[in-house]
Amino acid sequence: MKIAFWQKESFIDYPGKISTLVFTPGCNYNCGYCHNPELKEFDGKGINETEIFEYLIANKGWIDAIAISGGEPTMQIGLKDFAKKAKDLGLLVKLDTNGAAYTILQQLKNEKLIDYVAMDVKGPVELYPLITKTKLIGLRDNLGKGISIISQFPESEFRTTLCPVYNNGEPRWMTPEEIGKTAELIHDWSFHQGKSSYFLQPFKAIEKEEGDEKFLRENLPAEFYETPQKLLKECLVEAQKHLPNAKIR
Numbered sequence: 001m002k003i004a005f006w007q008k009e010s011f012i013d014y015p016g017k018i019s020t021l022v023f024t025p026g027c028n029y030n031c032g033y034c035h036n037p038e039l040k041e042f043d044g045k046g047i048n049e050t051e052i053f054e055y056l057i058a059n060k061g062w063i064d065a066i067a068i069s070g071g072e073p074t075m076q077i078g079l080k081d082f083a084k085k086a087k088d089l090g091l092l093v094k095l096d097t098n099g100a101a102y103t104i105l106q107q108l109k110n111e112k113l114i115d116y117v118a119m120d121v122k123g124p125v126e127l128y129p130l131i132t133k134t135k136l137i138g139l140r141d142n143l144g145k146g147i148s149i150i151s152q153f154p155e156s157e158f159r160t161t162l163c164p165v166y167n168n169g170e171p172r173w174m175t176p177e178e179i180g181k182t183a184e185l186i187h188d189w190s191f192h193q194g195k196s197s198y199f200l201q202p203f204k205a206i207e208k209e210e211g212d213e214k215f216l217r218e219n220l221p222a223e224f225y226e227t228p229q230k231l232l233k234e235c236l237v238e239a240q241k242h243l244p245n246a247k248i249r
């Protein structure tokens with residue numbers, strides 16, 4: 001599997017576990033608020049996975065899990081083999097995904113290769129083209145299938161970043177009503193309706209020069225540097241109408 005970056009230890013990327021964290025290059029979306037924009041067109045040398053597995057063998061008993069993030073890891077042909085090698089070492093495996101590649105997710109689930117899946121649900125269906133800046137065909141059904149499959153992994157979570165949305169060239173915050181619709185979408189497609197974990201995350205202005213210029217701190221009005229706590233709380237109220245377990249992260 002292609003790996004662009006590697007963080008040997010993480011205490012936050014697999015809930016309750018010490019994990020090693022890998023970032024795969026490439027993504028099928030082009031979200032303006034992406035915090036890993038350098039991964040989208042990554043053409044660096046990357047990391048050889050042999051080095052990672054040697055480290056994991058040497059640190060058996062210390063590292064509990066491997067977290068696979070990106071970019072979008074389901075674009076990697078070697079993802080299944082990589083996850084299998086990790087499982088063979090007795091590690092837990094977590095996947096961060098945007099959920100678009102539901103057939104790959106189904107295979108990973110059938111083969112029991114992933115223990116924990118975290119899916120970014122970008123917002124309600126109608127905001128997807130604006131947020132992902134990607135032309136999406138059959139979006140509502142595809143998104144629903146992704147949510148349904150992900151909700152059937154041993155552990156899963158859904159999360160949404162409350163980001164600025166550009167309508168007619170001007171930014172505005174995503175609204176509580178839109179978050180309510182997002183939570184309803186997750187509820188309606190989840191296998192265990194109403195029980196899904198859902199997290200609302202604040203947006204933070206991008207400080208990397210490779211980032212989308214409309215989301216760079218230097219170009220944003222000050223009120224869009226970070227999602228206001230008041231808005232997060234108002235959105236949480238709407239989300240909990242559909243998903244009582246919703247929380248602010």
Ligand code: SF4
Nearest residue numbers: 027029030031034071
């Ligand atoms: S789906 Fe994730 S990795 Fe891909 S562009 Fe959007 S925020 Fe970045």
